[in-house]
Amino acid sequence: MLTIRTMWAAITVLVALLPVSATPALVAGAEPSTEPEATTTPIGMPARYEDPAGDVPGGAGPDIVAVTVSQPEGPLVSLSVELASEPPLGYDLESWTTDMIWIGLDTQPVTDIEQGSEYVIGVHGADLQEAAETGAHLYDSSGDGSALFWRVVDVAVDGPTVTLTVDRKLIGDPDVLSFFVATIIEGEEEASQADVCPDEPPGEYTLTPSW
Numbered sequence: 330m331l332t333i334r335t336m337w338a339a340i341t342v343l344v345a346l347l348p349v350s351a352t353p354a355l356v357a358g359a360e361p362s363t364e365p366e367a368t369t370t371p372i373g374m375p376a377r378y379e380d381p382a383g384d385v386p387g388g389a390g391p392d393i394v395a396v397t398v399s400q401p402e403g404p405l406v407s408l409s410v411e412l413a414s415e416p417p418l419g420y421d422l423e424s425w426t427t428d429m430i431w432i433g434l435d436t437q438p439v440t441d442i443e444q445g446s447e448y449v450i451g452v453h454g455a456d457l458q459e460a461a462e463t464g465a466h467l468y469d470s471s472g473d474g475s476a477l478f479w480r481v482v483d484v485a486v487d488g489p490t491v492t493l494t495v496d497r498k499l500i501g502d503p504d505v506l507s508f509f510v511a512t513i514i515e516g517e518e519e520a521s522q523a524d525v526c527p528d529e530p531p532g533e534y535t536l537t538p539s540w
């Protein structure tokens with residue numbers, strides 16, 4: 330999972346370089362819509378993608394058992410990642426490692442996850458509580474450059490499930506969303522191995538116009 334590690338390392342560097350004054354404002358791009366827009370239009374049905382428990386031999390990282398994509402309201406898109414145990418993401422201060430969930434999003438059908446994703450969302454076990462209070466970041470490499478949208482992704486934790494919700498307008502307002510979810514232990518990537526869902530090919534979810 331070289332692509333995942335490389336891109337996540339880039340995000341880590343970007344976050345580290347951000348001045349405190351940059352929070353919680355958007356670093357680049359248009360102002361995000363944090364309030365869901367009122368609508369009476371029916372929202373698309375949720376889609377659930379099952380993943381086998383224990384499908385990574387020897388994998389020490391979080392074990393995904395299902396990912397559900399849904400449109401909770403207005404322009405919002407949610408990905409709920411259900412893990413085999415709770416708390417869903419842990420961390421270890423002695424070894425400086427942390428479980429993480431990585432979500433790659435693309436606005437066109439994708440067959441090769443190793444080519445990288447247009448948009449990436451990530452959360453770590455070490456700061457999951459803070460992320461649930463303030464939001465997670467969205468990394469955008471869809472254009473010529475790249476941008477980090479600071480704390481624009483809502484994070485909710487319910488038992489073994491972590492739900493990440495983003496405004497579809499921030500990811501190019503696609504009609505179809507390609508995605509994959511990976512979990513790994515950051516700091517022990519080689520030993521822990523990634524659990525991916527769907528295992529292959531990436532999932533595709535057709536979005537219902539909501540406004």
Ligand SMILES: [Ca+2]
Binds near residue numbers: 383
């Ligand atoms: Ca699994």
Ligand SMILES: [Ca+2]
Binds near residue numbers: 384
């Ligand atoms: Ca899997």
